[in-house]
Amino acid sequence: MGTEVSKESLSKIRKVALRKVWPQEASDFTPWLEEHLGELGEALGIELEASERESRVGSRSLDIMATDSNGRPVIIENQLERSDDDHLGRLLIYAAGKDADFIIWIARDFEDEHWQVLQWLNQRTGTDTQFFGVAIEVWRIDDSRPAPYFKVVVAPNDWRKRNVSRKPRYREFRQRLEEKLKLEPDLPLLPGSNHNKPWLAIYHVDGLNYSIDFRDRIYFSFQLDTRGAPSLEWCRSSFDRIKEDRDGIEDKLGKLEWIREWQRNRGSAIVSHHTESFSDLTYTWPEVHQWAINRYRLFREVFEPYREELLSSPLSRAAQEQDD
Structure with a gap:
């Protein structure tokens, strides 16, 4: 009652x-x-x-x-x-x-x-x-x-029908990717969240994030994100430092999109695009999931070595001193 x-x-x-x-x-x-x-x-x-x-x-x-x-x-x-x-x-x-x-x-x-x-x-x-x-x-x-x-x-x-009908597919695509990532013991994964959003924040610590977005065009990204980072200035400075090694990085990861002003005040991002859009996917989900896992592993191999250097930079130390 x-x-x-x-x-x-x-x-x-x-x-x-x-x-x-x-x-x-x-x-x-x-x-x-x-x-x-x-x-x-x-x-x-x-x-x-x-x-x-x-x-x-x-x-x-x-x-x-x-x-x-x-x-x-x-x-x-x-x-x-x-x-x-x-x-x-x-x-x-x-x-x-x-x-x-x-x-x-x-x-x-x-x-x-x-x-x-x-x-x-x-x-x-x-x-x-x-x-x-x-x-x-x-x-x-x-x-x-x-x-x-x-x-x-x-x-x-067809907008309302298209917008509503995609949400269950977003959830299923994301959940299946999370299930596969759990089978990769060398790849850290955040606890899953129960939502219909077309992205998955795979791992983020201290403003260094790894994420896949599949709203339409599918892409994997390494982000220097103000949500967790010392400051926006630190994000941009860290991006500039990494970009100094662009040629060597793209030798390992292929052609990338380098976005210094990512989502305006959210920081910076380095993006790898898949050739398909989400709306085009039919029976290729397993292939795209494996692509994302491979991207994640390679991105970590390339970008994790920068973590200690970036977090010990003067901008990072200054932010820590302000917090203290």
Whole structure:
């Protein structure tokens, strides 16, 4: 029998005016959004990384230029009021000027005719060009801190089905990879986490991380991550030190992507790309799992010897002294 809840014990949820949280779009909301693209991307099922704020298109400035995990261009135009014709016109100008694959319009809410325009564009354009309408809301429970919420109100026709149907596959792919990694006694592995996210943080200590991402394009990465590292400056400096040996490292690991400003303020990353995307995988999961295990073993052989040097650097020691 359930526990009876009195009316007095229930909280009250209420909507907060956007302007009370972000008084100005350009100086308040856009910088905040740039730092929270992960939350927007999670709502859309797209991994977003900001590349430029107030990006120029002719005489105008796009709010945020970003890329997805495959490097495809993403434009984001936002407003804190109801959608209007002016922002619709800008959206189309920016989409054409940046040759964007993903076009995201954020507003407080959407006029019916603007909703219809975005739907029509999704019906008329190919799958390489996708339009999204996202309503930004802020909610508060009693006296809690305001909580932003991205509500997707317009998306490509197959987006919801595609986004939902992938989650069980993400989980299964990740769990099978974890099972195989457990059979490799020489490779350390963090305890598994029960989630549907399209990545696996295999091991991370002191800001030196090994991870596989399979949201779409599959890649293995060694990351110098501020979550656990002494500082962002240390991440960038350590990356620069490792990159001095790039030729020798790529002789052992093959062609790599070197990303000094990885996810803006998250640090740096060195990435090895697989030839297939997750959506293309059918019967090749075991092959990709073995590829990831081989990458992990080789990456550890190459990058672990740097650990002691990097963690004893002046920047690392300075951070430790501050903590003390």
